[in-house]
Amino acid sequence: MEHGDLFNLSSGFALKRVQTMNRKTLLIAIMIFLIPIAFAGDFHVSVESINDRIYKNESASFNVTVENHLDTEQTFKFSSDVLWDLMSNPLSDYFSGMVIPAQSSDSTILQLIPPNRISAGPKKLPIIVTMQSTGTTDSEDVTVYIKSTGLEMQDYLPFxxxxxxxxxxxxxxxxxxxxxxxxxxxxxxxxxxxxxxxxxxxxxxxxxxxxxxxxxxxxxxxxxxxxxxxxxxxxxxxxxxxxxxxxxxxxxxxxxxxVSYSAFVDTPITQKEFLKTKTKVVILNDGNTQGSELYKIPTNWFRSLFTITEPKTKLLTEEGNDYLVWELVLEPSQKIEVSYTENFRSLFALSIILIVIVVLYFLTRSSVIIKKKAEVLEIQEGGISKIKITLNIKNRTKSKNENIRVIEKIPNIANLVKEDYLGTLKPTKVMTHDVKGTLLKWNIDLLEGFEERMITYKIKSKLSILGALRLSPAVIKFKSAKGRIFISHSNSSTLNI
Missing domain, CATH: 2.60.40.10 (Immunoglobulins)
Incomplete structure (x- = not known):
């Protein structure tokens, strides 16, 4: 085996050993952290004051009760602020510790003695109880009142x-x-x-x-x-x-x-009748200061023609909409009453009258009408010499009319031009009078529904006519299908030169 292999092998063993030691260290740390939690409920401390108002040369007394929740006998030690002397009654509870059997409780009296240099007033101190076997602690805060020398509690002034x-x-x-x-x-x-x-x-x-x-x-x-x-x-x-x-x-x-505000509250009361609506509005300034407001009701130009207001209003156009407007100024809690009435009865009556008029017109109007047209044919010496006159007769209903007579009058300053009357009706009778002029008559036996007839004739003036010449209206007489006699006139015609 080479040196490199031996180094790698030894390094691996060292790394495993370090990892094992780290795991053990972590486990120990977790156990140390959990021990106080586990023992936190092993005992309980309660403190009751016996004498907590003292002079600085006296000692404060507190009754301390400790409850042992464990199944084994435990010893408990007492401590407090290091500047204060601590004693117990009996003394052994402080010096040796208070022994409490399993699942039991016991009490002792602790005495707290203040240091020599201490000011008057309340002092907060901890009473610390430690379970000797585990080192677990529990504490309760108490307040000791140091009285001023020569002054009792009642001598304090409230503040x-x-x-x-x-x-x-x-x-x-x-x-x-x-x-x-x-x-x-x-x-x-x-x-x-x-x-x-x-x-x-x-x-x-x-x-x-x-x-x-x-x-x-x-x-x-x-x-x-x-x-x-x-x-x-x-x-x-x-x-x-x-x-x-x-x-x-x-x-x-x-x-x-x-702050000031004004709030106008309106209460409308509407009464409706046939084609008439009357609205009364009570407006109240429910604010705490004088207020002004434009009180508006929607309308349009047509409705405003038939609207009566009290008091009088103005017509206001705003963003394309029309309103009737009152300018109001009210003191706090002041109220005012306004009213407006829309009355379309007059419009209804006018409509009825117009309908009646139209119906009567159609019932009484002449079913046959005649229109007269004149035009100048010749001019001599700067005046009118010859005139053509056209009469247009029209039946404007679908009913036929019988025995229609057309009567036309020529002024005495002109004479009828005799001609063949091609394409038009020839006069049935021509009567001449030196003063009244010439009277022409045409007879039309029957005029069917919507039928039209045209009569044309010419006249020649005896002298040249300068200025205006007015021709009187033609007259038409006829008998309707229901046997009623009608007389109708054409328009008059005026020629100017």
Missing amino acids: VITTMLVDPIKIDPRGKFTVKVNLKNTNILDLEEVTIDLTTNSGLIHKKRIVPLGPLEERTETFVITLSPVTDPRNDVLIATVSTGDIVFSPDKENIEI
């Missing part, structure tokens, strides 16, 4: 430090806010009745509470305060005054603010 926290300091009277008052008793007096008074400079708040406060105790009292929603806005000072008996301690103060 309580007061601090206050308000949340929030800007207070909305519609909600709640909290006040936390912290009390700290700075000496050993047991104060059975400590009075907390919460007040403000304005007298808005007055809360009172009586609590006990033990020696050196610190406690916090919480007040939840609710104000009236209509409390006036103001700046105020909240004061926490603490007292006991005739002694009043230094108060704590906090600046607070009651």
Whole structure:
């Protein structure tokens, strides 16, 4: 075997040995860590005060009871603060240790003697009990009060430090806010009745509470305060005054603010009738300060035409929507009544009237109509000389009409032009009068539904006509299918040159 192999082999054995030693060390450490846990419940210590208020040349006494929870007899040793002398009664319990049988308990009186140089006041000390077999300890803290030389306990003056926290300091009277008052008793007096008074400079708040406060105790009292929603806005000072008996301690103060708000609450009452809606709205300023508001009701330009308001309103257009608007200014708790009435009865009546008119029109209108058109054919010497007149007769119903007579009048300044009347009706009768002019008549025996007839004739003026010439309307008479006689007129026609 070579030297290198021997080195590797010896190194391997060394590494295994180190690993084995590390495992043992780790196991021992775990066991040491678990021993106090295992023995923590092996015994229990309780302490009761016999005399804990002493002068510095006296000793304090405490009754100490130890319960042995193990199944074997155990010895327990006592110790405390190294600056204090410790004795026991009997003495053997301190010097030799107190022996307690299995599953049993025993008590001893320990005396704690203060050092020579010690100040007056409360002193906290531990009483330590050690189980001798395992070294496990348990302790209880006690307080020893060192009295001042020449002064008894009742000569102490109470002193309580007061601090206050308000949340929030800007207070909305519609909600709640909290006040936390912290009390700290700075000496050993047991104060059975400590009075907390919460007040403000304005007298808005007055809360009172009586609590006990033990020696050196610190406690916090919480007040939840609710104000009236209509409390006036103001700046105020909240004061926490603490007292006991005739002694009043230094108060704590906090600046607070009651914020202002205005809240308009509306209560609408609607009454509906036929095509009429009346709405009455009672608006209340439920805030604590004067408020202004544009009170709006939705509408449109058409509905606003039929809306009556009291008081009068303005029409406002906002983001494409129309509103009827009242400008309101109300004091706290003030209310106002507004009303608006939408009345469509007049529109309904107007609609009925229009329908009746339309129905009557269609019932009474002439089923045959005539339209007159005139146009200038010739001009001589700068004036109108010859005119063509067209009469358009139309049956505008599907019913036929009989015995239709068309009557046309030519003014006496013109004469009818005689012609063959090709493509048009020839007058049935022509009557001439020197003053009234010429009267033309046409007879149409039957006019079918929606049938049209056209009559054309020409006239020639006796003299050239300068300016305007007005031709009177043509007249049509006919008998309807139901035997009713109708007379209808055409439009008049005016020529200008």
